[in-house]
Amino acid sequence: MRIALFITCLNDTLFPDTGRAVVRLLARLGHDVEFPEAQTCCGQMHLNTGYRRRCAPLVRGFAETFAPYDAVVTPSASCAAMVRDWHPRIDPRAAPVAPKVHELTEFLVDVLGVIDVGAHYPHRVAYHPTCHSLRMLKVGERPLRLLRAVDGLDLVELPDADECCGFGGTFALKNADVSSAMGVDKAAAVRASGADVVCAADNSCLMHIGGTLTRNGSGVRTVHLAEILAATREGPS
Structure with missing residues (x-):
């Protein structure tokens, strides 16, 4: 299975350790993760602020960037929801890609079938x-x-x-x-x-x-x- 990481704007600019944690976790579970450098914003901020037409190029770019992958994992429920719920409505060309986008816990439980990921966190x-x-x-x-x-x-x-x-x-x-x-x-x-x-x-x-x-x-x-x-x-x- 070819897996891509969608890091999201906020994580990329302010919380990069979260993206690194996703890659480290999936590697520990035996999966390689690719990071497509062409990825940009999913357009959620634009859509939520009323600029639907402005986010259309971002939706197309997302679909083109992640089309080659079997699964796209993101550490953001809000961005995953944006892609799955809104992208196909904004541009029908995004329809084949949207269902492949998973928030991290969905991917672990539903796709990989894993509950115990071998973590230790004494807090x-x-x-x-x-x-x-x-x-x-x-x-x-x-x-x-x-x-x-x-x-x-x-x-x-x-x-x-x-x-x-x-x-x-x-x-x-x-x-x-x-x-x-x-x-x-x-x-x-x-x-x-x-x-x-x-x-x-x-x-x-x-x-x-x-x-x-x-x-x-x-x-x-x-x-x-x-x-x-x-x-x-x-x-x-």
Whole structure:
């Protein structure tokens, strides 16, 4: 199976360790991962802000770049949802590629059939189901099943887990006060969980939650799910 990594703009520019974690994890499971350098933005930001025509060239470029691969893995539920749900509607030529795009936990559980990835992460962790993973991709229990299988990890319940963190892409810019208030509520829930670490399938949401946690001096770290699953006794934790 020929596998490609779709890193996404946010991860590429701000959280490159997440992409490296995906490659490290899949290599440990016996799979080579290619990184097509022609990849660019999936167009989600443009579409969500009302520039549908402006994102059409990005959709075509995505389809052309990833067409040769059997599977495309991304550490972003929001971008995976954009590709699968919107790309075929924007350009029918994207239809053959869109179903091959998988958020990481979908790929591990549904495609590879793996639950225990051999990870070791001795921390108390809360999982935040991001809106796109929860409502569009409907990843369900997949991330939790993977986390429960991690050696040393103490998975704690996050109160009101299905509540939005308030990021919402450009929503956080256009509606800053509302976004910040939602972030405060989510941070309070994280603190109430007693977790040392909060993880999710999107670094965008973790960035928003982490900013609030840092400002209130909670000490809780935000870590992408991929980095937890890639951690071993010998590697980063």
